[in-house]
Amino acid sequence: MSDKIPVTVLTGYLGAGKTTLLNRILSEPHGQKFAVIVNEFGEIGIDSDLVVNADEEIFEMNNGCVCCTVRGDLIRIIDGLMRRKGKFDAIIVETTGLADPAPVAQTFFVDADVGRRTKLDAVVTIADSKWLRDRLQDSPEAKNQIAFADVILINKTDLVSEAELLDVEAHVRAINPYADVHRTERCAVPIARVVGRNAFDLDRILDLEPKFLDRDEPAHDHAHDHDHDHEHRHEHDHAHENGHAESVHAAEHRATAGLAHVHDEDIQALALKTDTPLDPDRFFAWIQKLVAEEGPKILRSKGILSFKDDPDRFVFQGVHMILDGDHQRPWRGDERRESRIVFIGREMPEDAIREGFANCAAP
Amino acid sequence: MTDTRSDPPSLTERIRAVEAGAPVVAAAFLKETAAFVLGENTVTLVEETGAEQRVDVHRGGILCAAADGAQVITGGDDGRVMATDASGTATLIAADAKQRWIDHVAVGQNGALAWSAGKDAFVRPRKGHDRSLTVGSTVGGLAFAPKGLRLAVAHYNGVTLWFPNAQAAPEALEWKGYHAGVTFSPDGRFVVTAMQEPALHGWRLADGKHMRMTGYAAKVHAMDWSADGEALATSGADQLVLWPFRGKDGPIGKGPRLLAPTDQRVCAVACHPKQAVAAVGYENGMLLLIRLEDGAELVAKHPGGGAVTALAWNKRGTRLAFGAEEGEAGLIAL
Numbered sequence: 001m002s003d004k005i006p007v008t009v010l011t012g013y014l015g016a017g018k019t020t021l022l023n024r025i026l027s028e029p030h031g032q033k034f035a036v037i038v039n040e041f042g043e044i045g046i047d048s049d050l051v052v053n054a055d056e057e058i059f060e061m062n063n064g065c066v067c068c069t070v071r072g073d074l075i076r077i078i079d080g081l082m083r084r085k086g087k088f089d090a091i092i093v094e095t096t097g098l099a100d101p102a103p104v105a106q107t108f109f110v111d112a113d114v115g116r117r118t119k120l121d122a123v124v125t126i127a128d129s130k131w132l133r134d135r136l137q138d139s140p141e142a143k144n145q146i147a148f149a150d151v152i153l154i155n156k157t158d159l160v161s162e163a164e165l166l167d168v169e170a171h172v173r174a175i176n177p178y179a180d181v182h183r184t185e186r187c188a189v190p191i192a193r194v195v196g197r198n199a200f201d202l203d204r205i206l207d208l209e210p211k212f213l214d215r216d217e218p219a220h221d222h223a224h225d226h227d228h229d230h231e232h233r234h235e236h237d238h239a240h241e242n243g244h245a246e247s248v249h250a251a252e253h254r255a256t257a258g259l260a261h262v263h264d265e266d267i268q269a270l271a272l273k274t275d276t277p278l279d280p281d282r283f284f285a286w287i288q289k290l291v292a293e294e295g296p297k298i299l300r301s302k303g304i305l306s307f308k309d310d311p312d313r314f315v316f317q318g319v320h321m322i323l324d325g326d327h328q329r330p331w332r333g334d335e336r337r338e339s340r341i342v343f344i345g346r347e348m349p350e351d352a353i354r355e356g357f358a359n360c361a362a363p
Numbered sequence: 364m365t366d367t368r369s370d371p372p373s374l375t376e377r378i379r380a381v382e383a384g385a386p387v388v389a390a391a392f393l394k395e396t397a398a399f400v401l402g403e404n405t406v407t408l409v410e411e412t413g414a415e416q417r418v419d420v421h422r423g424g425i426l427c428a429a430a431d432g433a434q435v436i437t438g439g440d441d442g443r444v445m446a447t448d449a450s451g452t453a454t455l456i457a458a459d460a461k462q463r464w465i466d467h468v469a470v471g472q473n474g475a476l477a478w479s480a481g482k483d484a485f486v487r488p489r490k491g492h493d494r495s496l497t498v499g500s501t502v503g504g505l506a507f508a509p510k511g512l513r514l515a516v517a518h519y520n521g522v523t524l525w526f527p528n529a530q531a532a533p534e535a536l537e538w539k540g541y542h543a544g545v546t547f548s549p550d551g552r553f554v555v556t557a558m559q560e561p562a563l564h565g566w567r568l569a570d571g572k573h574m575r576m577t578g579y580a581a582k583v584h585a586m587d588w589s590a591d592g593e594a595l596a597t598s599g600a601d602q603l604v605l606w607p608f609r610g611k612d613g614p615i616g617k618g619p620r621l622l623a624p625t626d627q628r629v630c631a632v633a634c635h636p637k638q639a640v641a642a643v644g645y646e647n648g649m650l651l652l653i654r655l656e657d658g659a660e661l662v663a664k665h666p667g668g669g670a671v672t673a674l675a676w677n678k679r680g681t682r683l684a685f686g687a688e689e690g691e692a693g694l695i696a697l
Contacts, residue, residue, distance in 0.1 A: 053463075061559065062538075062539045062558065076466065080424055083386065083388065083403055084424045084440075085402075
């Protein structure tokens with residue numbers, strides 16, 4: 001597990017700043033070596049020894065599932081890069097501006113060879129604060145990239161006013177309330193905020209509260225930036241997310257106070273929770289049928305579940321039709337045994353999902 | 364993981380270890396000199412006397428290899444196709460103009476060579492100039508037909524059969540999905556591909572009839588034909604999978620034979636050149652010789668050293684070369 005190479009996926013519309021972030025990651029003195037997979041239309045001038053050009057080839061799996069697509073070029077390139085194992089610690093994949101992140105993510109769950117040697121770390125989406133709202137109007141790809149992201153950089157903040165920024169953030173939150181959002185100029189962000197996130201690691205599903213804007217004081221960023229000890233950093237994040245729950249909620253009120261509520265017409269997040277323990281047989285039957293039938297509409301899903309007579313938390317995550325789940329750890333005595341699930345998707349049948357989830361309660 | 368079955372006879376004391384020191388991509392015999400193609404830069408040659416020579420062939424990762432008994436052809440992420448002979452002389456065959464990765468190489472019976480970079484396949488006949496063909500996706504595999512200058516090029520949604528010397532348009536064998544690896548039956552009547560899914564797909568060339576060969580636990584990385592050409596032995600399961608190709612229908616309507624069940628995934632297969640025996644390498648580094656008639660097993664190497672990634676017999680079938688993912692390699696005299 002620990003020797004799997006982490007892979008960070010950079011998405012974002014043309015001109016948002018993907019190459020800027022890439023070069024920033026590569027040039028900072030963090031001691032890590034990256035192999036970089038760039039798209040063939042990408043800008044030149046990437047400062048790394050191991051740069052591979054990819055032409056994004058989307059392959060449908062021959063299993064009757066239309067949304068079950070993988071990036072064939074990634075399978076090939078990752079296999080080839082493994083010949084040079086030891087020459088790099090992590091991989092960064094830069095996608096084209098129009099790319100759908102789902103096939104990239106699915107590659108890590110569908111292809112056993114890729115999954116054995118690498119793990120998806122996070123999908124990082126860079127948004128241009130001046131043009132994002134226009135792109136959300138005219139480009140379903142831009143919307144997918146926001147919806148899919150674990151980390152979103154709202155970049156080029158120097159080109160817009162504070163009021164505009166708040167509106168951009170409201171649009172981002174309307175589509176994806178769960179990603180970490182950072183405001184940046186020229187993609188200046190501590191590297192630890194974009195790589196080494198473990199966003200797809202089941203053990204890292206800690207809570208499913210919507211996240212609010214992270215306005216770190218510079219000293220805090222600095223500490224993060226120079227922290228190379230992954231274990232330590234995780235502990236730190238953990239404390240940050242759980243221990244400061246109150247202040248996060250306070251920040252929520254501040255952040256939302258001055259904002260008009262934005263509702264996105266296409267993409268919504270649906271969060272459901274219940275205190276009633278769930279019946280595992282009912283739940284698995286329901287969720288598998290749901291993703292089999294509605295998979296194309298469900299971009300991402302996550303859940304923390306409390307099953308009847310089960311001392312362990314069960315966690316799962318999904319990309320379209322692909323689900324990955326496991327027992328995580330025993331419920332703690334001070335923890336509320338509550339089941340929460342979250343879906344981000346396009347035109348999801350909300351009422352049917354609510355009803356289906358309610359029917360999973362143990363008798 | 365240990366081999367817990369009742370002790371089959373063993374050949375393990377006949378191993379002569381070779382210090383590869385890097386993952387082994389492929390092995391081959393150049394007459395009696397064994398060639399171990401490593402993951403980066405190097406081909407290690409081991410003479411029958413045991414003398415070892417490391418030859419720096421590529422400037423970077425070596426992605427693929429194929430051998431014709433006199434030289435081993437390799438393709439690298441440096442965009443070069445190289446030929447290395449038993450003396451240790453490495454010759455540049457081709458350099459990709461855009462320095463793309465050379466993903467696949469193949470050798471033909473008549474001295475022809477083929478390689479691919481991206482969507483382009485190239486053929487160099489023994490006489491005459493290079494030809495190229497562009498297919499609809501990145502090439503997944505290359506294989507020469509046993510007779511004549513004919514190349515199977517595997518890709519997304521099928522295989523293209525190409526006669527580089529003919530004016531005629533290439534022939535398309537279609538089947539949905541990505542085909543990563545292709546082989547002709549030794550009699551030239553069938554083409555079989557390994558798919559992105561854990562399955563093989565085959566075509567009978569006379570009428571294009573399809574053969575779906577499924578039931579695997581994992582993607583099939585290794586395919587090799589038995590000495591008599593009547594069976595295709597493959598990896599991808601916890602046993603050796605042997606598809607029957609005797610008769611005009613091949614495996615159509617028939618299931619495979621499954622030999623030597625274990626709790627380990629088969630990941631490398633090389634059939635003996637003369638006898639009905641296969642060398643079978645497992646994920647845990649174990650290496651067995653399996654008699655194809657009755658499945659009788661002989662331990663050639665105990666587990667360890669990582670998954671077996673390379674196997675090759677010498678022409679007479681008296682010596683076996685092996686290599687593994689974690690750099691273990693060796694020669695076994697039978």
